[in-house]
Amino acid sequence: LTGAEAKLYELIGSTPLAVDRLLTSNAQNATLNRLVSRGLVHVAGFTPSDAAHVLGKQANWDAATARLGAELFARKRDGRGQAIAATPEAISERVLTTLTRLSAEVILETAFAEDGLDGAATVAHALVQRAVDSHPGIARLSVALDRPVIGLGASAPLHYAGLPPLVGHDCVVPEDTDVANALGAVVGQVRVSAEARVSQPQEGLFRVASGESVRDFNDEAAAIAAAETDVRAIAAGRARDAGTDSAEIEIASEFRVSTVEGQRMFIEAHVV
Structure with a gap:
């Protein structure tokens, strides 16, 4: 807590207190709202x-x-x-x-x-x-x-x-x-997402980073396929954790490439 937040929090105590008796300036409204947003204070009112x-x-x-x-x-x-x-x-x-x-x-x-x-x-x-x-x-x-x-x-x-x-x-x-x-x-539907990135740190080496794993491949297509497999598995696991036993998974890939001397040069791919 900041100094202002800690000072105001100490004044609140465990007994309900009228807001107009607690706050001494308009600036303290923002301080009180921050305490409320952090779950440290509840504001009661007529509903x-x-x-x-x-x-x-x-x-x-x-x-x-x-x-x-x-x-x-x-x-x-x-x-x-x-x-x-x-x-x-x-x-x-x-x-x-x-x-x-x-x-x-x-x-x-x-x-x-x-x-x-x-x-x-x-x-x-x-x-x-x-x-x-x-x-x-x-x-x-x-x-x-x-x-x-x-x-x-x-x-x-x-x-x-x-x-x-x-x-x-x-x-x-x-x-x-x-x-x-x-x-x-x-x-209701549960929506989760997962992503993987494929980079080319050096020519001919394709690095897949997904979740906590990093793997290298010598072929772009193999690296993209591995990234899609990882994303599918991660998404399915997150869907199960969210409470669904059947998931409809959609894969989308975005490529960044350039052309050098008429040749396609792979830079990066983002798989979600």
């Missing part, structure tokens, strides 16, 4: 799941603790010095509403990007914002997806229930959505 517990829409953990978090969060001050919410329930409703709204904007941003537009800029445009809000007016605007949204994850039934009016299409939540992401992680 949408806490909001759902406060409102009785979720019951996976301690609702009393979630309510305490909501009470603290509601006390935060806005630009006028006023509390941002009057009650824990009020701030919790705002959090869930905001989450659904932001989810809709991200979905629309992705859709616009797929259509070749600048997704973020398009969603931020006043006309799209009016359309998502269903803002009344002489000129009424609407925006809608051409297909339904599939909600996955244990919280999908809660957070995506309000999506349809925002994205202009249904939101389908599968029956086993709470384990869908976990299953997807298990059956």
Whole structure:
């Protein structure tokens, strides 16, 4: 740890501490973030799941603790010095509403990007914002997806229930959505890579470096074949270590050659 990191780390201790009481300058935010990125410190905060517990829409953990978090969060001050919410329930409703709204904007941003537009800029445009809000007016605007949204994850039934009016299409939540992401992680593809290099340290000598081995050959074709064999074996081993018992291996080779007095001169090959 640097001197600044060590000093801040000593102040934290084992008891939860409010960030505004811990940090004495804006520069210390970066120091705290470095400690967090190294896994030495955890920063706790009010989450949408806490909001759902406060409102009785979720019951996976301690609702009393979630309510305490909501009470603290509601006390935060806005630009006028006023509390941002009057009650824990009020701030919790705002959090869930905001989450659904932001989810809709991200979905629309992705859709616009797929259509070749600048997704973020398009969603931020006043006309799209009016359309998502269903803002009344002489000129009424609407925006809608051409297909339904599939909600996955244990919280999908809660957070995506309000999506349809925002994205202009249904939101389908599968029956086993709470384990869908976990299953997807298990059956997902594993991608690994391996590489070898073939060089010619002197004319007629072809050196293969792959993994931890280095071998010399007198023939370019034999050296390339050996490099490909090594890469295939290393990739298969890494795939097994990653949890798959069957691997589809693709080999690609990139050659660096030159022409000297009309003759091809091998310089190097990269096999992956």
